[in-house]
Amino acid sequence: MTRDLFARQALNQIPKILTLLDRNPHSPTYGCFDRNFWHYKIIDFPSGMAQEFVWPLALAYHTDLPDNPFYQQPVILDWVEAGILFAASSSHPDGSCDDYFPYERAAGAAAFSLLASIESYKAMGLHNPIALQFFEKRANWLAHHMESGQLSNHQALIVLCLDLLSELLHTNQWDRARSQRLEQVLSWQSPEGWFIEYEGCDPGYHTLTISCLARIYLLRLDPRLKEALIKAVELAAEFIHPDGSYGGEYTSRNTYNFFPHGFELVGRWFPEALEIK
Known part of the structure; x- marks a missing residue:
């Protein structure tokens, strides 16, 4: 339904x-x-x-x-x-x-x-x-x-593109680039769980980064990705307002975006992700 x-x-x-x-x-x-x-x-x-x-x-x-x-x-x-x-x-x-x-x-x-x-x-x-x-x-x-700004969602998105295209074309030509980009994304996650977007945390694009990383995790079961996703999901829950809205103009990119797909994927092995509502 x-x-x-x-x-x-x-x-x-x-x-x-x-x-x-x-x-x-x-x-x-x-x-x-x-x-x-x-x-x-x-x-x-x-x-x-x-x-x-x-x-x-x-x-x-x-x-x-x-x-x-x-x-x-x-x-x-x-x-x-x-x-x-x-x-x-x-x-x-x-x-x-x-x-x-x-x-x-x-x-x-x-x-x-x-x-x-x-x-x-x-x-x-x-x-x-x-x-x-x-x-x-x-x-x-x-x-x-390499773009000039620190945009975690872009880097995660690029890794996902390279993963999917490597699979489609049956090639390993981007293996090194994929690994380097993924390391960069993981290094940009704060101890609190958010991924940097320009100078700080943006909950909206944070959910897009979660979506990309969740799909990447399906392709490579890296325990570091799993740990990063759990921290990211737990952090995202803190930005849901009492009226159900999410994010806003107090964030680094002033977004109200919410991409739910990553939470559905993470929820398969971390049920708490499905409780975000």
């Missing part, structure tokens, strides 16, 4: 997401989710972050619920593939992408959209060598690029 409730709320957002997508297969920006770029033309480069919307489309395609008009619709598969290919064609030659500024080469936008593209590619059963070449190029850039 609860799972259906969440799914229905998510499905309600798909029509809005589709308004952001250039769905004209004859358009040079076919597959672009940045409406400000392809439709309004108020910016002259697309935000690479916007391509992460391929993932909710892929999830909607596979969600078997009554009255889900997107379930198993062939055109959704076409749009997901188009979104991935636009991410590839709009990226810089080194595989990076921009977010807010031209030539920004934003690690966050590159990692978020890569994760969404990898997951969507696998979910939709695609077989596209152009997409795979793009994944590898972007992963290489992420593996060797």
